[in-house]
Amino acid sequence: MANNNIVELKDVFVSFDGEMVLDGLNLQIEDKEFITLLGPSGCGKTTTLRLIAGFLDPDSGTILFEGNDLNGVPAYKRQVNTIFQRYALFPHLNVFENIAFGMRIKKLPENEIKEKVTDLLKLVNLSGFEKRRISTLSGGQQQRIAIARAIANRPKVLLLDEPLAALDLKLRKDMQKELRNMQKQLGITFVFVTHDQEEALTMSDRVVVMDEGKIQQVGTPKDIYNEPKNAFVADFIGESNILDGVMLKDYLVEFSGNKFNCLDKGFNDREAVDVVVRPEDVDIVSLDNGMLKGTVISVDFLGVHYEIIVDIGGFKWMIQTTDEHFVGDNVGLIIEPDAIHIMKKSKYSGLYGDYSSYSEEMDHISENIEEE
């Protein structure tokens, strides 16, 4: 193989009942990487996973596995295994038989199966659970058994469909670390699907941000966070103030009625752009020293920092700061050149990044999570 891609999707289209789910998807997955498909519900991330698993055929396009076309190869012949959203453990089998399921089909000798199950249970920290029934296990334990069962067949690629969605926060954090360690230890490719951007950033080598059946951006967590390609990515990954701006010339942008030095170049003169400023990159100073001037309209204490909404000429900025401010304060803002990120205008421009309807947006996000 000339390249290091273990899975490759080329011009993949999928539609259900006339509705486009994957719209010309192109994706290369490298061998032994931890790659995360991230996006809101209905963005096509789970569909992509099911294509690789073989539960679904594309309407058109090709899927390559180690350079070979997977078209027509049924799921049971593919060297990938899946961890399902609700684990899909067999309720009629005990822990041992669940993990041994794949090895029994391969007709491995009994002593080898026994040895491997013991090893796998040790790997997932559930030694001694062989005889337990699935229904007696907690969510976290079922999760671990599902992992053990999926890697028992030594897959080259492990597909994980929102495996942590049903766990509580503390357990989820622990499992994130464990999965990451396991991936390094096993040295196999993990394709992880989630709608949780924090999870995606902490765990992945690369993140694929998807929306409406299209890939919006592929990159390392740092790239995605620091250099979002459009307003959708900027808004979906972390918090962002996204403003209409005009690129006056290289390294100089105008927004909110002010000119700012920035680090971006290569735009046309006077090109309309989207400007992203992360809430943690804004400094609040006294009114006189500010580049921008505004009024504090809401303050929330979040423990580590305060989340403050400042009204500047009608646009509501979100600012995260460890200093306390009070509603009604008139403050100045300073934005350093490296805090400014310029993006080309896209169809997402103007949809995100203003915090005037902040609480409604939060409601909307939490609804989405419940649907998942």
Place this chain on the structure above:
Amino acid sequence: MNKKTFGSRLVSAPYLVWAAIFVIVPLVIMIYFALTNDAGNFTLSNISGIGKYKKAFLYSIVYAIISTVITLILAYPMAYFMTKIKISAQRMILLIVMVPMWMNFLIRTYSWITILANKGIINSFLEKLGLPTVHLINTPGAVILGMVYDFIPYMILPIYSVMSKIDNSLLEAASDLGSNGFSKLKSVILPLSLPGVVSGITMVFVPSVSTFYISQKLGGNKTLLIGDAIEYLFNAGPEYYNVASSLSLVLMILILLCLAVMNKFSNDEGDIIV
């Protein structure tokens, strides 16, 4: 007594009354008749005299087992097939399965007579084709056919209902782990649909073993089944009520024993699989 339990007792009261009048009281009456003679004195002679009906019991159980097995063999693939097709088609087939249940059992049995009779539909058809006619009516085969036909919905429905509830992700997980067609059926679908099979067997075996009328009309009274024997005796007059009741009692105990054995078997099965 707190309010809640009083309330819940109140809600179940109509059923309890119903059960008392139509289940408990008849049972007690049956047991009373079974253990007394026509003068009303206690006796075990009815029970000890059922040896005469040994053959009828045996035929009933053999016929019931055969028809239950045939029903299962026909119904299981049917139920499996039904879960694999479009929902609208599933509803259509469910309707077709259930329609005969809305018609009277006697009418259905009579219609088989006209189909199977020596001058019936099948034989007239064979005659028209110039083929030799076959003797169908009044054979054990006709009785089994009638039983299978009558009871098959009670096998299809519970199996279908359990099978259609099997989580599709379990089947995907089986494929994912390398299992295809037959091994998926054997190691996932079959064990998970077992509860439906057990209740289907129960719902077919119990009415089969106590059935009457089918054997009279389609079997030509050649083989006396225990259900027919009980019917004859009750029809023969009050002096036979005691014997008839004792037969009913023994039949009931036999059925309970069969069910207990089967439940034991299905539990064992569960353990073996685990």
